[in-house]
Amino acid sequence: MSEDTGVLARDLALRLGDNQVLRGVSFGIEPGTVLAVLGPNGAGKTSLLKVLATLLAPTGGEVRVLGRNLRDAGAALRRLIGYVAHQTFLYPQLTGWENLYFWARAYGVRKAGDRAEELLAFVGLELHAHETVRAYSRGMQQRLALARALAHDPRLLLLDEPYTGLDRRATDLLDVIIRESRPQGRTVIMTSHDPTRAIRASDTVVVLRRGQVALLADSRDVDPALVDDAADPSGGRMVVQ
Amino acid sequence: MRWRTAFTWLVFLSVEISLFLAFLYAPPDVVLGETQRIFYFHVASAWNGLLAFTVVFVAAVAYLMKRTPEWDRLALASTEIGVVFITMGVVTGSIWARFAWGVWWEWEPRLTSSFVLWLMYVTLLVLRNLVEDPDRRARLSAVFGIVAFVDVPVVFMSIRWWRSVHPVVVEAGGKLNLEPPMVLALVASVISFTLLYLLLLMERLTISKLEADLADIKRTWKERTSGVE
Amino acid sequence: MGAAGAVGWWPQVSALLWKELRSESRTHDSFTPMLVFAFTVVTVFGFGLKLAGVSLRPVFPGLIWISTYFIGFLGIGRSFAGEKAQDTLAGLRLVPADPSYIYVGKLLSNLLFLSALEAVSIPLQFALLGVEFTAPLLPFAGVVILGTTGFAAVGTLLSGLATHTRAGEILLPVLAFPVLIPAIIGAVQATASLLGLGNALDWPKWIGMLAAYDVLFVAVSLVVFDFIMES
Incomplete structure (x- = not known):
């Protein structure tokens, strides 16, 4: 893992008011790869993306994006990030x-x-x-x-639930953008609650559950049908093969 | 908590002493007679209003830099107490105006400035009530606390200039010839009111702390009883 | 694919200003209501005071500034309203520049709208309320510009603050008027002095005070604006 070009989160924590939204989230991805962040509603997917987009400041841990520390990179880093939120x-x-x-x-x-x-x-x-x-x-x-x-x-593209409510043409466009990102060395991180599609499009999968990493695995090793179990707070079966 | 009790008694004693000095020890004013005695409380209240708002400013700046709820609680406590003191300052000033100048209100620089001050910090309390999220409330009220405080000297100066431009309507009675016992009574009032401010501030902070602790306990309880893990 | 340019500040200010002017020219959301309200206010003053047989000249400096500020709140209160629908304010915060560019861009566009409005509303008030314009033009224009700048500086900042409260933009006049009192005093006194009401030699002093007020509140706003923008 080259620390200097991808995205690396170490023990990331985020507290919003009274809620501990993210606790001890750690993962790392290579540049030019695609990461899918999965998990049920309220697991902290959107908050994680907002932290990476510099909209929310983490309350603990360390995040390195494209070789720079998120905390003190500021405007220079924001120039390298593209963000598609729920709002357009x-x-x-x-x-x-x-x-x-x-x-x-x-x-x-x-x-x-x-x-x-x-x-x-x-x-x-x-x-x-x-x-x-x-x-x-x-x-x-x-x-x-x-x-x-x-x-x-941007060198890092953040997509929050990009497939939600897309028509056919927009879905195809999104697939093209993600596919073309790899040869261009652009890193993509997307959240989704549709495991099948997200796993197919990604190289790495992170499943969040109550603000914690429940599963971090290579996309090829993950069975979409079982991700729901890993994300389910009451189930909790780990599914790495 | 023993020193707290001791301090409460000290405040009580000093207020008693200043009451004695203001009502019995200091002689009545040559022109205004007994009514002049309100002056001691008027000055002490107004001074404490200013002190309280300075504390609000310091707490607001500290909050924006440190982001810890303690600073916001200090800002809130000092705003509330400051509003009480500045209200007393304006009301006693109005009573003073009634007897010194024969009208309940006069657009006199200090009185007008105090009134504008009162308006700004009441607005700050209104603002606090209109923001639900605690972090956001602390942040926005800190910003307004800073803007208001920066405005205070400008308000004072502009009103002073404005009034000095116009023919002076009221001057008699505005000048005070203070005899030494009067000065002593004034100093005692200011000191005892300042001590009272500190005591009220500590009490208000204790209440805030308890409220925050209670909210914490409630939350933990909810998590314990609802959580599966 | 195109390359990203340098990190700056003025490019962002000018881009935002362009966006505000383009939006306004398309929708007329702010300017038209302000202009219509200006006519309404003058008419109401006319009915309320002129027809009652009150001589308006002595109170005219007060009238003109109170009405200008009231009309101004209508437009300035909407400074951030257009950024809510698609959470574009979050988008603006992600732009690679110090967030104060948002304040400056909005302040400049507000100043342009207010100046355009005053170019119509102030002559209108003189004409319809029957007050003869006897002031020297240049100092009078200076007072109008400085009084408007102070209003816009405080108004833009507090408009951003008000949009984040439960009451929304309705809160703006409540927050802003106490803070604006020195600006009101300065603008009214300078106008009175220039119209030959009160001391005719006073206006340079008030212009100085207005300028100091403007500089102070633009500076304070630049420092604290960032704290308002956090979600």
Whole structure:
């Protein structure tokens, strides 16, 4: 495991108000690989992603992202991270082009206008570039949200429940983005409560249960049907073969 | 807890002494007569209001840097007590105005400034009630506590300039010729009120601490009884 | 694929300003209600005071600033409302720049909206309330700009604070008015002095005070804004 380029969490803890959301989470992944974070609702998947995105500061432990300590990396690190959250981070009153142009500029991308057009073509929205996002279908909005997260060509892509509610076309696009990440050396971390799909798309699987790592394994060794058991608080069968 | 009891008695004693000095020892004012005696409590209250809000500011800055709930509890305690003192300051000032100047309210610099101060810190208490999440409440009220405190000298200065610009309506009685016994009574009032502030602050912090402990116990109990692990 | 550029601050400020202006030009969510409200306020003052036979000139400096601030709250209170729907505020925080860029971008766009509004509302008040404009133009414009900047500096900060409370933007005037009292005093006194009400030589002093107020609260806001933005 090269410490300097992937993502490495050591004994990560997060406390939100009265809730201990994450406790002693440790895992490490190589750059250019795909990690799936699985687990039931409330296991801490979204919170883990928010920590990695620098939206929440961990209350304990250490996280190294792309060779830098998350705690003191600041703006320089945020430039390397792309994040797709539950919300799209899009302005409904602006057009698709305007949204991408704004976010590209905000991330300091040179020639943001060209970049916006390039991205619109990549996600197949070039014909709708000058319609307001409010008029987009949900699937189109999600494709635009993916394009938004890619605006600054991030080295780490965080996807929170990316498959939820996607239409066919957006699902295919997502598969392409994940597949193309590996040769580009881009690291991808995604959460999902759909084990089958997530395990197929990933190289490594982490199952969270009540804020703790219940299972950390190579995706090829994990049977999707058994992940639910590992995540189930009352079951608790470990399924590494 | 023995020293706490001792301190409570000390505060009691010092308040008694200052009451004696203000009502019996100090002579009545030449112009205002007996009504001038409210002046001792007025000054002491207003001074403690300012002291309390300074503590709020320090606690707010410390909270934003350290993020420990103790600093927020100190900020809350000092805000509440400060509002009580500044209310007393404004009310006694108004009574003073009634007898010194013949009106219940005069837009006089110090009185007006105290009133603006009162307004800002009552607003701070209102703000606290409108945020549920404890961390967020502490954070947002710390920010407002800092903004309000930074505003205090500006408020004082602008009101002073404003009033000095206009023809002075009230000046007689504003000047006080203090005799030595009066000075002693004033100093005693200020000291005893400051001690009272400290005592109230400690009591309020104890209550806050107990409230926090109780919430902790309730949570642990809930986790123990509901958890399978 | 394109390359990410340098980490900065002004690029983000200008991007945000562009976004605010583009949104506003598309929806007119802030400016139109403010402008209509400006007409309403002048009409109400007219009915309430002018028709009652009160001479408006002595109270005009107060009227003009109270109405300007009231109208201003309508727009400035919405500074962060548009960032709620898709949690774009979280998106803005993830941008590689010091979060104060959000404050400065919003402050500048608020200043532009308020200036555009005042360009209409202030002449309107003079005209409809029948008060003759006798002030020297340049110092008067200076007072308007400084009084507006102080209002926007405090308003933008506290608007961000108010959106994170249960009451939302309704809380903004409650939070902001006590803090704005020095700005109100300064702006009203300077305006009175310039209109020949009170001491005609006073206005430079008040302009100085307003400028100091503006600098102070922009500086304080830059320091504390980050704490408001945490989710």
